[in-house]
Amino acid sequence: MPSNWGYVFAAYGIAAVALLTYWRHLARRTRALAARRAAKPRAA
Amino acid sequence: MTRALGWLAVLGLVVGLGAGFGYAPREAVQGNVQRIMYLHVPAVLTAYLAFGLVLAGSIGYLATRRPSWDRLAAAAGELGVLFTGLTIVSGSIWGKPTWGTWWTWDARLTSTAVLFMVYVGYLLLRSLIEDPDARARYAAVVGILGAVNIPIVHFSVKWWRALHQPSTILGPERSPIDPAIGLALFVNWVAFTLLFAYFLARRMEIARLEEQT
């Protein structure tokens, strides 16, 4: 039975990329929201 | 509070990785490829948790009209699609060396794919409606229908498979679970749930702030 580590790393790699990308997406949205709220004249 | 949850999730994932690669033994029949299970199974369990929350949020909104329920449904729906996608991709990668093909129409993979399509539709619907109340109401109806349909899909696909494949393929769930594998699986599942909770909290917060702005 070949060790097939390539597949294992591919799966985990894709998962890591997906989850990290989503996390950064959340972070970016939070930053954008914070900027919009700070820019608005009335208090948040 | 959310940050603490985030760090806890990271810790859980690290421990999970250790359990999956260090502690758990090399599986006898499938070899190291089987380790993908520590990613695949927690992902699908987390997806089901997410869609359960979509159902809860949908019913909650229709019953109380409180926006917090809709925020829960929206956030959980997004995460559900994410984790279902991970389930399918990891399942496919697992399948290639194990069964020789990237895709098989076996019961679980097919059901998961249908689940994926239902909730992508859910997100699509949400993205096309601007009025928050209409969006929440329509999404709730689709959310309820989608969730209630899950067992119906499960049985129909299972019986359909029974017609087409007298399966002699050793499915991953057939082998008796070695307790070490079981423990690694459990640890990873906890880690994924923590990660899910963290993402959910942040996503709901974003939704709440967006409504106020």
Next chain:
Amino acid sequence: MSACAKEPGRSAVVAYTKRAWIVLWKDFLIERRAKEHANALLFFCLLLLFLFQFALGPDRERLATAVPGLLWLGFILAGLLGLGRSFLGERDNDCWEGLRLTPGDKSAIYLGKLAGNCVLMTAVEIILVVLFGVFYNIDLWTPAAPLALVLALGTIGLAAVGTLFAAMTTQVRARELLFPVLLLPVQVPVLLATVSATQALLLGQPLADVAHWLKLLAGADLVYVTIGILTFEFVLEG
């Protein structure tokens, strides 16, 4: 209404049924006068026949094995066109408010529309079945009775969700795209069940062999119609 004082429960049911019936009758009258839906769908069925023949080639065997799937593919395609338009009449003619302001239980409207859609889909199915029998030389007469049962159950499943989603998507952007995208994944179990059952019946198997599929369909239909009844008023608001 003198009946109210004597049997309030019964007159409520009568009023409810009447409302549903009025919706059904109204749609039937509109259709009979304008004949737009029926003619176009009929022609669409004919086109599908040719489409399937051209797609699968001249091999009789291959077509024959594919018939159960093609039959239901045809229904679904026709359904996507026909069902998606369920509420277009109300939207285009500014009657949406009228629907919303109807007194009493809105779910009566849902049932009325559902009944109308079932009638429409049944007409399409009968036409397709006849066309298939004639053009593809398939014996659909012998298993006609059990086949009719499968058709009926499948139709209700398709129409129940289709009517609900049609109401929902009528007011949404990209309606023509969103309706199929929402409907098709939910219809997967109905498709699997009906195609499997149809296949078994066309191979001459008795009805008892497909009992589990029928039970699944019946159960699914019950669930879909119930959810339609319970949630229709939320779709109609706003």
